[in-house]
Amino acid sequence: MQRETTYDVSAIRKQFPILSRKVKGKNLVYLDNAATSQKPSSVIDALVHYYSHYNANIHRGLHTLADEATAAYEASRVAVKTFIGASSPDEIIFTKGTTESINLVAKSWGGTFLEKDDEIIISSLEHHANIVPWQMIAAEKGAKLRVIPMDDNGLLDMDAYSKMLNAKTKFVSIVHVSNALGIINPVEEIIRLAHMNNALVLLDGAQSSVHLDIDVQTLDCDFYVFSGHKIYGPTGVGVLYGKRHLLEKMPPYQGGGEMIKEVSFEKTTYNELPFKFEAGTPNIADVIALKAGIDFIDSIGKPSIRKHEEMLLEHASMHLRKIPGLKIIGDVENKVSVVSFVIDGVHPQDLAILLDNQGIAVRTGHHCAQPLMQRLGIVGTTRASFAAYNTIEEIDALVLALNKSLKMLL
């Protein structure tokens, strides 16, 4: 196998201070990247640098610090625009994460344009963040939520989807890459069919943003949302991309400072995009540091990271399949570096505790996708998810620890 010839994983690891810590006396093996990725020093330094050197409120100051903070905040917006291929920074709204971005669209777009008996389509693979906001607005508007079914491997039933689309379908909100299983959904086809039916499409990009090259203009999605903390950036910042003509027609999500042009007690006029949707003092420090996360990805290149992660996925899948009674859920071709599995007679929670004792961090449970687990007829899975800094040796450590744990459990 020709690996790590051009891809210098040890140099990458050196950029992540947390990776040298011990857990329970063992080297940390962090395989919970789909929940949140670790942060390189550049991201941590960007936070410290902002607070130590130019902490100020943005957009309204007329002093040096305010100018510097505003410039850095807006530079981050431009970096996000380039990161996902939007046509203008005005189409990039900073939120606190994927969850808030979806709530914003459900409330603002759904609250304005949904009518009684309209239909919203989601899929069986959704994270709770892409289910509950739609249930809430559907209940408020008397609209209906419909769910694209899937097969036992987690592949969406595209026939059922195309039959579901009808004159009442107004919105399709779909996870691009499943956080629980790693499956990449056929979103190009989902978007094409939705648009033929005059329905809008939101892509939940919380997982795809870190693994796949994203070009929202080529995808032609109407909205794309993701979280900074899953792309090597800080927590507390996320993104809503929306096509300009749609964002322009949507009312503000929250009222306050920043989002206004002029306020009197009689009437308020709203600010232009993107400020219309950024009421109040935003999360300045984390927005600024998000750019350092994007720069980290760009410094290696998404295709190189993807290749490395695919190598890890292949190695992990091959060795996990050899463990008696272990079944990988969503063991399909088209997926990112996530392995979700169950083992006969083993509760995922017991396994997680034994793995943690050996320094290995994986995720167990329903992964915020209870309806998916119900559909699969399981309580949850154990999920190992890989990032740019993971190594073959760490996967071997996982497999070894799994075998050791199973000896104790079975």
Ligand SMILES: *Cc1c(COP(=O)(O)O)cnc(C)c1O
């Ligand atoms: C993590 C995740 C979310 C929620 O993201 P937050 O950062 O918690 O708002 C939504 N959808 C998917 C697919 C996710 O992986």
